[in-house]
Amino acid sequence: MEKRTVLLNPGPVNVTERVRKAQLRGDLCHREEEFSRLLGTVRRKLVEAFGIEKEYTAVLISGSGTAALEMAVCSSVSEGQAMLVIQNGVYGERIAHMAQAHRMPVHLLTYPWGRPPRLEDVESALRKYPEIEVIALVHHETTTGLLNPLPSVSQLARRYRKRLLADCISSLAGEELDWSSCPVDGVVGTANKCIQGLPGVSFVLVRKEDLPRLQKVPARSVYFNLARHHAAQERGDTLFTPAVQAHYALEAALDELIEETVDGRIRRYRAYAEQFRKGFAEMGLELLIPESRNCGPNA
Numbered sequence: 001m002e003k004r005t006v007l008l009n010p011g012p013v014n015v016t017e018r019v020r021k022a023q024l025r026g027d028l029c030h031r032e033e034e035f036s037r038l039l040g041t042v043r044r045k046l047v048e049a050f051g052i053e054k055e056y057t058a059v060l061i062s063g064s065g066t067a068a069l070e071m072a073v074c075s076s077v078s079e080g081q082a083m084l085v086i087q088n089g090v091y092g093e094r095i096a097h098m099a100q101a102h103r104m105p106v107h108l109l110t111y112p113w114g115r116p117p118r119l120e121d122v123e124s125a126l127r128k129y130p131e132i133e134v135i136a137l138v139h140h141e142t143t144t145g146l147l148n149p150l151p152s153v154s155q156l157a158r159r160y161r162k163r164l165l166a167d168c169i170s171s172l173a174g175e176e177l178d179w180s181s182c183p184v185d186g187v188v189g190t191a192n193k194c195i196q197g198l199p200g201v202s203f204v205l206v207r208k209e210d211l212p213r214l215q216k217v218p219a220r221s222v223y224f225n226l227a228r229h230h231a232a233q234e235r236g237d238t239l240f241t242p243a244v245q246a247h248y249a250l251e252a253a254l255d256e257l258i259e260e261t262v263d264g265r266i267r268r269y270r271a272y273a274e275q276f277r278k279g280f281a282e283m284g285l286e287l288l289i290p291e292s293r294n295c296g297p298n299a
């Protein structure tokens with residue numbers, strides 16, 4: 001009997017046989033028309049799976065989720081403007097490290113791990129530092145399991161005419177996102193968490209209305225240049241050699257997601273989570289973030 005490994009971490013995740021086999025479709029040069037079609041299909045299916053094809057466009061990059069996040073961070077702040085980073089866990093801290101590594105002006109709102117940000121603090125930072133152009137935060141902070149109040153921060157961003165960037169790497173297709181009433185300008189995701197593809201390709205879902213602004217942001221990196229990747233991908237082209245086989249697997253994973261629907265997948269994960277919480281309680285373990293303290297989908 002074939003040995004089956006069950007992965008119990010947030011990522012990498014187990015994938016289906018269909019996704020695993022998809023990467024064996026064969027060798028392909030990314031300068032061929034077949035790859036151009038695959039690229040177009042993956043980008044289209046990503047936004048279709050979430051029902052956001054009118055407002056959003058997908059920009060892919062080869063690399064793990066961190067690659068897409070770094071691309072989004074260093075490509076989204078205009079010359080002379082700053083980023084406000086909300087940090088309450090390892091991943092929020094990573095956003096700040098990225099901005100600092102690219103020598104971008106940043107303001108930090110730091111909380112102990114597991115503590116949600118206070119909206120008053122966000123608002124007073126926006127008042128105090130008018131140079132803040134982009135607010136960045138992690139949606140689901142995987143280190144603690146805390147769900148940050150993305151909808152309330154989105155409302156603040158709108159009120160103050162700021163752009164919002166969210167690391168949704170572990171929440172996309174796992175937690176609800178209200179795409180229409182609480183818009184996020186840049187949503188960062190990866191193939192290999194709740195999307196259930198294989199590692200090697202990640203993406204940013206960009207609000208189309210923000211594209212003209214992004215095109216004017218100065219280049220801070222050659223590889224991680226969001227506007228340039230977007231322009232190339234719109235032409236059916238890629239800037240560099242992509243992880244072709246990871247794209248095959250992502251296409252199959254998106255077919256599965258569209259069949260299951262995003263809502264169906266969220267329900268399935270929620271049922272798993274309930275089972276785990278029950279089991280942990282039976283073992284006498286306490287939850288770090290009690291469910292009542294988590295900022296849910298309407299926070």
Ligand SMILES: *Cc1c(COP(=O)(O)O)cnc(C)c1O
Binds near residue numbers: 069
């Ligand atoms: C997993 C994760 C990352 C990092 O993703 P990699 O694919 O390991 O680069 C970043 N942010 C969050 C919230 C994550 O859960």
